[in-house]
Amino acid sequence: MTARTLYDKIWDDHVVHQADDGTCLLYIDRHLVHEVTSPQAFEGLRMTGRSVRAPGKTIAVPDHNVPTTLDRANAATMTEDSRIQVEALDKNAKDFGIHYYPVSDVRQGIVHIVGPEQGWTLPGMTVVCGDSHTATHGAFGALAHGIGTSEVEHVLATQTLIQRKGKNMKVEITGSLRPGVTAKDITLSVIGETGTAGGTGYVIEYCGQAIRELSMEGRMTVCNMAIEGGARAGLIAPDEKTFAYCMGRPHAPKGAAWEAAVAYWKTLFSDADAQWDKVITLKGEDIAPVVTWGTSPEDVLPITGTVPSPSDFTGGKVEAVQRSLDYMGLTPGQKLSDIVIDTVFIGSCTNGRIEDLRAAAAILKGKKKKDGIRAMVVPGSGLVRAQAEEEGLAQIFIDAGFEWRLAGCSMCLAMNPDQLAPGERCAATSNRNFEGRQGRGGRTHLLSPAMAAAAALTGHLTDVRELMTETA
Amino acid sequence: MEKFTTLTGIAAPMPLVNIDTDMIIPKQFLKTIKRSGLGVNLFDEMRYTQDGAEIPGFVLNQPAYRKAEVLIAGDNFGCGSSREHAPWALLDFGIRAVISTSFADIFYNNCFKNGILPIVMPKDVVDVLMADAQKGANARITVDLESQIVTTSDGQSFAFEVDAFRKHCLMNGLDDIGLTMEKAAAIDSFEGKASALRPWA
Numbered sequence: 183m184t185a186r187t188l189y190d191k192i193w194d195d196h197v198v199h200q201a202d203d204g205t206c207l208l209y210i211d212r213h214l215v216h217e218v219t220s221p222q223a224f225e226g227l228r229m230t231g232r233s234v235r236a237p238g239k240t241i242a243v244p245d246h247n248v249p250t251t252l253d254r255a256n257a258a259t260m261t262e263d264s265r266i267q268v269e270a271l272d273k274n275a276k277d278f279g280i281h282y283y284p285v286s287d288v289r290q291g292i293v294h295i296v297g298p299e300q301g302w303t304l305p306g307m308t309v310v311c312g313d314s315h316t317a318t319h320g321a322f323g324a325l326a327h328g329i330g331t332s333e334v335e336h337v338l339a340t341q342t343l344i345q346r347k348g349k350n351m352k353v354e355i356t357g358s359l360r361p362g363v364t365a366k367d368i369t370l371s372v373i374g375e376t377g378t379a380g381g382t383g384y385v386i387e388y389c390g391q392a393i394r395e396l397s398m399e400g401r402m403t404v405c406n407m408a409i410e411g412g413a414r415a416g417l418i419a420p421d422e423k424t425f426a427y428c429m430g431r432p433h434a435p436k437g438a439a440w441e442a443a444v445a446y447w448k449t450l451f452s453d454a455d456a457q458w459d460k461v462i463t464l465k466g467e468d469i470a471p472v473v474t475w476g477t478s479p480e481d482v483l484p485i486t487g488t489v490p491s492p493s494d495f496t497g498g499k500v501e502a503v504q505r506s507l508d509y510m511g512l513t514p515g516q517k518l519s520d521i522v523i524d525t526v527f528i529g530s531c532t533n534g535r536i537e538d539l540r541a542a543a544a545i546l547k548g549k550k551k552k553d554g555i556r557a558m559v560v561p562g563s564g565l566v567r568a569q570a571e572e573e574g575l576a577q578i579f580i581d582a583g584f585e586w587r588l589a590g591c592s593m594c595l596a597m598n599p600d601q602l603a604p605g606e607r608c609a610a611t612s613n614r615n616f617e618g619r620q621g622r623g624g625r626t627h628l629l630s631p632a633m634a635a636a637a638a639l640t641g642h643l644t645d646v647r648e649l650m651t652e653t654a
Numbered sequence: 655m656e657k658f659t660t661l662t663g664i665a666a667p668m669p670l671v672n673i674d675t676d677m678i679i680p681k682q683f684l685k686t687i688k689r690s691g692l693g694v695n696l697f698d699e700m701r702y703t704q705d706g707a708e709i710p711g712f713v714l715n716q717p718a719y720r721k722a723e724v725l726i727a728g729d730n731f732g733c734g735s736s737r738e739h740a741p742w743a744l745l746d747f748g749i750r751a752v753i754s755t756s757f758a759d760i761f762y763n764n765c766f767k768n769g770i771l772p773i774v775m776p777k778d779v780v781d782v783l784m785a786d787a788q789k790g791a792n793a794r795i796t797v798d799l800e801s802q803i804v805t806t807s808d809g810q811s812f813a814f815e816v817d818a819f820r821k822h823c824l825m826n827g828l829d830d831i832g833l834t835m836e837k838a839a840a841i842d843s844f845e846g847k848a849s850a851l852r853p854w855a
Binding site: 344 | 669670671672674676677680681682684685686687688689699704728729730733734735736737738741756757758759760763764767768817818819830831834835837838840841844845848851852853854855
């Protein structure tokens with residue numbers, strides 16, 4: 183058999199039908215659903231008298247709209263339209279008999295955190311969700327990508343997706359990361375290299391020593407932002423770390439089924455002589471803690487850098503950079519570490535897992551945030567929150583002056599009350615720095631949890647390595 | 655879904671690169687459980703001030719482009735969030751075709767599900783179409799899906815590529831769920847085989 187990539191292998195194992203023009207019907211193993219992109223799809227099923235074909239493979243959780251304040255059990259904390267969306271999901275889950283984690287359930291959280299945590303996401307699967315950050319699940323060696331609402335309806339009705347195969351891109355991170363550099367810095371640096379459209383039409387497989395050395399949670403952070411580079415999905419070949427993470431999770435196989443699963447999962451890697459349509463290589467040692475300065479995730483630089491000038495760019499990017507700098511209120515030549523912030527947001531499907539909270543807490547321990555800064559931690563799920571409380575991390579955040587919130591998407595996209603005011607500047611561990619993303623006129627700088635914690639202490643964007651030297 | 659066959663209409667120029675779906679329809683308008691009514695909020699934060707007044711300089715607020723049916727856009731149009739509210743808002747405004755050098759994958763897919771034709775053209779062609787669109791309301795562009803040709807107001811024609819299956823669905827206004835359900839036997843058979851090979855899935 184010809185050499186195949188990991189993507190080729192998963193794809194081949196899920197093709198239900200291939201038309202003469204190459205259009206395929208791909209079987210979907212797991213369909214994750216949230217309240218914002220699904221109501222029209224369920225309504226479509228009702229209007230056509232269709233049912234959910236595989237309710238046992240369909241998992242729903244409200245996350246985008248839900249308040250993260252401690253009083254959220256009180257319906258008055260939600261706006262009328264948000265409440266209607268969450269109630270619609272409650273009803274749709276019940277009517278169509280799908281797995282559901284309601285707001286009141288301790289397992290509720292961001293859909294991309296809940297899926298892996300509950301063992302729904304497993305290697306070799308196809309996973310979809312009406313959300314672009316579905317790429318997260320690729321960390322398990324699952325082919326996972328975001329879809330639109332019409333496709334949500336298509337998957338609900340048929341458990342398949344109409345797809346054409348993408349191209350294969352290899353992103354290799356050689357060597358090891360230096361201290362203070364994290365998975366977030368890898369994924370942002372890759373986007374800085376490829377641009378936000380560099381991955382369009384591709385599925386990226388991340389590999390190399392620095393990727394192998396990441397924990398499962400770090401790998402999820404890397405794959406999560408594959409879409410910010412334009413890639414349909416990001417993948418990492420499963421290994422012993424993957425199996426160890428999955429073992430014992432509520433919906434992972436057990437006993438003989440586990441053994442059979444692991445035997446299959448061990449076949450999921452790219453063959454040595456597999457063909458790649460594009461290859462990008464970065465040295466792990468060269469990656470620095472990075473921050474974004476503009477309004478596209480590709481606008482990324484090491485924290486030691488300075489704000490660029492539109493004249494540093496060419497083509498359509500010249501105008502875009504000028505617009506970004508105007509929006510962000512920045513001047514070319516300004517040191518990135520001089521940028522003063524108002525708000526710190528730690529959370530999201532990119533960086534809302536327990537290791538992210540540990541990394542931030544390690545910087546904050548025994549210290550206080552800068553006066554006047556608003557700082558919040560929004561755990562990615564109720565279980566992450568519980569674990570952080572058990573480990574004493576919650577107390578570190580509270581002592582440092584952070585708000586300690588309930589789980590949800592929160593200020594990553596600001597659909598709930600957690601928003602920036604116009605002109606407010608935020609150091610955010612989330613994934614998008616688009617205009618208005620965190621609130622109209624809000625200014626977002628993307629960075630890692632440790633870097634966000636460092637910014638909270640100093641009140642400006644800060645090289646976390648300086649604080650690490652201090653404590654060492 | 656409304657059919658798309660041929661369209662002659664006003665094209666609005668939006669040369670900005672990386673126009674993301676948060677720009678096309680900001681999140682506060684995603685709290686709807688319907689597909690319709692989003693056109694008024696298309697490009698909301700670029701189009702209106704915070705108190706709701708129109709920003710005169712924004713292209714779709716200019717008299718020439720208020721009835722635009724085509725957008726000519728900068729690279730990587732529709733990047734970011736998967737929200738199908740973006741094509742719903744475009745459609746509700748009256749946009750039936752978008753032409754750019756490149757589109758983000760999810761947005762590109764979503765367009766075809768809603769009767770919108772996204773057309774990829776090389777940079778030099780997009781430059782010609784952009785310049786044509788900048789002439790204003792009298793410069794009407796024609797998009798002919800059947801022959802796969804875009805024609806400018808002064809008669810320059812450019813061919814474009816489109817996937818055969820998607821073209822078929824768009825030209826006939828087909829619901830692809832219905833088409834897939836005709837393959838139910840193949841799905842049944844796949845499930846039977848897969849559950850033997852990968853019972854844990």
